[in-house]
Amino acid sequence: MPRAKYQSIYQDLKAKIEDSTYESGELLPSENVLITQYDCSRNTVRRAIASLAEDGYVQSMHGIGVRVIYQPSAQTSFIMGGIESFSESAERNNRKPGTRVLQLTTLTVDARMSKRTGFPEGEEVWFLQRVRYLDDRPLILDLNMFLTRLVPGLTPEIAEHSVYDYIENVLGMTIVTAKRSYTVERITELDEKWLDLGSYNCMAVITGQVYNADGIMFEYTQSRHRPDYFSFHDTAFRKKR
């Protein structure tokens, strides 16, 4: 459960928006009302509301109030969001996850690899390649590289289950930030060899760097998805001049 008061207010408001206690298009109760409802200060309420705005749930209007702009998404595809392990995503989308490990070796980062991944040259890393199954169909090709210095003791068994579970619950490392880039690329021989591609000649590709609690980049990842099993959602704001 949330350790901070603003987080519990955020979650309570979020739940009430999702179950239409506060309906889309309406205004939230004013800050003063929420202050008495949650018995807290104005800043704490405002912090919760700011998080909801960041998620695209509400939009503040100066002098007027806070409008609910939430729209439930009826998505049937594989939805990305936040930092999640494959197992977590599959579970959230009500699909049966499966994993086949193709390769697990160590290698030393050279100049070319350093430029591509962002790892310092000379660092030793794990090189892990996996096929991901959703409901028994091979749909995603995952490439992961982990700093062996920070993620020691990887085994095929761990890679088949969940590396993130191992990192967080066995090694005790905290995962914090991920920077990602979304592109669409032509299929490769590896894609064709291992995946069920249908007639697609493109893949949705997510590449990213992941940082731990010390602000050290410990993982580079590339995830190749068959197009119809990929969907990503985002909220953006118009920059003020």
Next chain:
Amino acid sequence: MPRAKYQSIYQDLKAKIEDSTYESGELLPSENVLITQYDCSRNTVRRAIASLAEDGYVQSMHGIGVRVIYQPSAQTSFIMGGIESFSESAERNNRKPGTRVLQLTTLTVDARMSKRTGFPEGEEVWFLQRVRYLDDRPLILDLNMFLTRLVPGLTPEIAEHSVYDYIENVLGMTIVTAKRSYTVERITELDEKWLDLGSYNCMAVITGQVYNADGIMFEYTQSRHRPDYFSFHDTAFRKKR
């Protein structure tokens, strides 16, 4: 220029990170130092730092400091981010923009269209279809629908120049929030008819709803990009349990 103090601090720190005054991997000066540097309160400094973290520029570490995790991205492709008009994006990526208007009509939203776009049934909307050129090559197919009630007086001339410029500077409406969904879809007959597709049989598709300052959704948009001219960047955070 920024109206608020925290915004100018944010921009100043951002610039100093981008020009390596504060290098990646290093710690920012502590909050107390920044308070004296910028002659402001702690909350104001913290607000600026929170924005930098949201952008993936820094990461705070409890009891230690704020680490810079910025990495400059070599942007060779067409990069999306924030809410921008096509002209603005093209200019930022140093490409010559061009537009050809295919269709500009009005229609009434029926049940099927309402479900797809999120517009209320019965509303009258503009239906606008355009081909977008980058450096004289047809690469993007844009479909826009605007509430005629909120965006009156559209003409092919405006559509060829910039609808957003018309909305903001002529109508005086303020654009605030955009919710987007990124998917990859098979090419359609329209894609093939109007665009230079190479051998791709997929398109990167961005669909979205845009809200104005009153929290009213006034635009539905679908933008179909040729894969090699599309790239989107994002920063995500691991959810705390």
Next chain:
DNA sequence: AGCCAAAACTTGTTTAAACAAATTATCCCG
């Protein structure tokens, strides 16, 4: 009724203070 000023209510920004929690540096003692 209509108009206008004032008041009330809303969100936005900034400062100040106190305490909590995590890490690092210091100092004292054996």
Next chain:
DNA sequence: CGGGATAATTTGTTTAAACAAGTTTTGGCT
């Protein structure tokens, strides 16, 4: 010299207060 408690430093959370700025309501005057 080593170890451990203590102090200092750092970020995290919460409260309180004041003022600014935008919108709506009120009320009074013509």
